[in-house]
Amino acid sequence: MDLRTGKVWMVRGTGMALALSLAACATQVPVEAQHQSRVAQNTAPSTSAAMNAADAKFAAFIRDFRATAIAAGIRPDIYDRSMAGIARNASVERANTSQPEFVKPVWSYLDSAVSDDRVSMGQQMEATYPGMLSGLESRYGVSKDILVAIWGMESNYGRQMGGYNMFEALATLAYDGPRQEFARRELIAALKMEQEEGLSPKQMTSSWAGAFGQTQFEPTAFASHAVDGDGDGKRDLWHSPADALASSAVLLKNAGWTTGAPCYVEVTLPAGFAYEQADADTTKPVSDWKALGVKRANGAGLPVGAGNAAIYLPAGARGPAFMAFDNFRTVLKYNNAASYALAVCYLADRLHGGAPIMASWPRDEQPLTSDQRTQFQTALQALGYDVGAIDGVLGRKTRNALRQYQKAHGLAADGFPTMEMLGRLNAELKSR
Ligand code: CA
Numbered sequence: 001m002d003l004r005t006g007k008v009w010m011v012r013g014t015g016m017a018l019a020l021s022l023a024a025c026a027t028q029v030p031v032e033a034q035h036q037s038r039v040a041q042n043t044a045p046s047t048s049a050a051m052n053a054a055d056a057k058f059a060a061f062i063r064d065f066r067a068t069a070i071a072a073g074i075r076p077d078i079y080d081r082s083m084a085g086i087a088r089n090a091s092v093e094r095a096n097t098s099q100p101e102f103v104k105p106v107w108s109y110l111d112s113a114v115s116d117d118r119v120s121m122g123q124q125m126e127a128t129y130p131g132m133l134s135g136l137e138s139r140y141g142v143s144k145d146i147l148v149a150i151w152g153m154e155s156n157y158g159r160q161m162g163g164y165n166m167f168e169a170l171a172t173l174a175y176d177g178p179r180q181e182f183a184r185r186e187l188i189a190a191l192k193m194e195q196e197e198g199l200s201p202k203q204m205t206s207s208w209a210g211a212f213g214q215t216q217f218e219p220t221a222f223a224s225h226a227v228d229g230d231g232d233g234k235r236d237l238w239h240s241p242a243d244a245l246a247s248s249a250v251l252l253k254n255a256g257w258t259t260g261a262p263c264y265v266e267v268t269l270p271a272g273f274a275y276e277q278a279d280a281d282t283t284k285p286v287s288d289w290k291a292l293g294v295k296r297a298n299g300a301g302l303p304v305g306a307g308n309a310a311i312y313l314p315a316g317a318r319g320p321a322f323m324a325f326d327n328f329r330t331v332l333k334y335n336n337a338a339s340y341a342l343a344v345c346y347l348a349d350r351l352h353g354g355a356p357i358m359a360s361w362p363r364d365e366q367p368l369t370s371d372q373r374t375q376f377q378t379a380l381q382a383l384g385y386d387v388g389a390i391d392g393v394l395g396r397k398t399r400n401a402l403r404q405y406q407k408a409h410g411l412a413a414d415g416f417p418t419m420e421m422l423g424r425l426n427a428e429l430k431s432r
Pocket of ligand 1: 228229230231232233234235236240243
């Protein structure tokens with residue numbers, strides 16, 4: 001499922017280039033994916049031969065993939081009509097390979113993802129569909145606020161579902177680039193969906209990454225989790241909010257949603273807190289965190305007995321702190337980026353009348369450019385820390401390396417990369 005917040009798209013899921021961690025800052029990789037119609041790029045004579053060769057290779061791929069699809073149970077006529085007239089889509093190709101210059105800071109992301117407008121529109125949706133939502137809640141045990149929040153995050157309550165031809169988008173990704181394996185699987189599942197649900201390929205629109213409908217399911221997620229929520233005998237995630245939200249409820253239930261348990265609570269950390277404990281893999285019973293001096297930010301009691309929790313610092317030691325429970329992790333099954341799960345849980349909380357996040361964000365922090373992100377990794381590596389591949393993506397390995405560096409230098413080991421930290425690393429390298 002990818003989601004659109006303004007012009008920023010994130011790609012969900014398996015095998016996609018997302019850095020995933022509760023300790024992550026704004027680690028999702030936003031990809032500009034404008035709805036530009038396919039344009040003929042082969043205007044310059046020098047590139048036209050190369051473009052034609054690439055188009056011929058794409059056509060050959062579509063011909064060859066036919067046998068794979070048929071072997072997977074797709075009827076030849078379904079394949080042929082779905083692939084008729086499709087071509088490599090230039091804007092899908094750009095979205096597939098673009099590396100953002102800046103990664104949007106988590107506070108800017110939340111400003112748009114959980115805007116006052118989105119909160120009030122979500123409350124209107126709850127007022128419009130009270131019976132449907134309480135029915136889903138009692139049937140699947142998943143909070144209606146979470147379902148409505150996912151609806152808001154994924155498609156702005158059905159307003160932005162993606163306008164690509166699903167087959168063209170998935171075939172473009174399946175033909176070439178970093179998501180081939182994922183896209184081939186999704187392409188087969190999309191064909192199967194068309195065949196089994198009796199859909200017309202023309203009506204099957206999606207995001208550039210093949211996610212579709214009100215809750216931006218991928219075709220394989222449709223196969224595993226989609227249900228008929230309104231009882232009309234069809235599973236229509238494009239037109240029926242009840243089908244879409246019921247399917248999301250099933251997905252979350254299958255992923256282990258715990259009925260009635262919290263997603264997160266905002267907390268404050270005591271002075272001298274060992275920040276290396278603020279990590280997705282470090283979960284403790286609430287009582288243990290309490291004993292360490294962690295408190296609920298609003299002064300109420302911590303939900304002792306709500307199971308184990310991790311401490312999540314989306315913007316490092318200078319920003320808000322959260323205690324994230326199992327249900328927070330369950331939302332990650334929907335879209336594997338911690339800031340996405342935070343946005344869903346936060347929006348759900350606001351729909352329920354919850355207050356805005358109390359602590360302030362370090363809005364003075366400047367996001368690192370892609371060059372600076374590479375420098376960051378290069379400097380840590382030169383200082384003897386294992387950052388994995390130097391790719392300009394400050395993922396889990398880089399952040400763990402940074403934590404080790406911070407710890408060794410008596411700094412708060414939050415693993416949060418800042419401009420100041422980059423300056424410090426570079427200064428240390430120079431002084432050697
Ligand atoms: Ca239905």
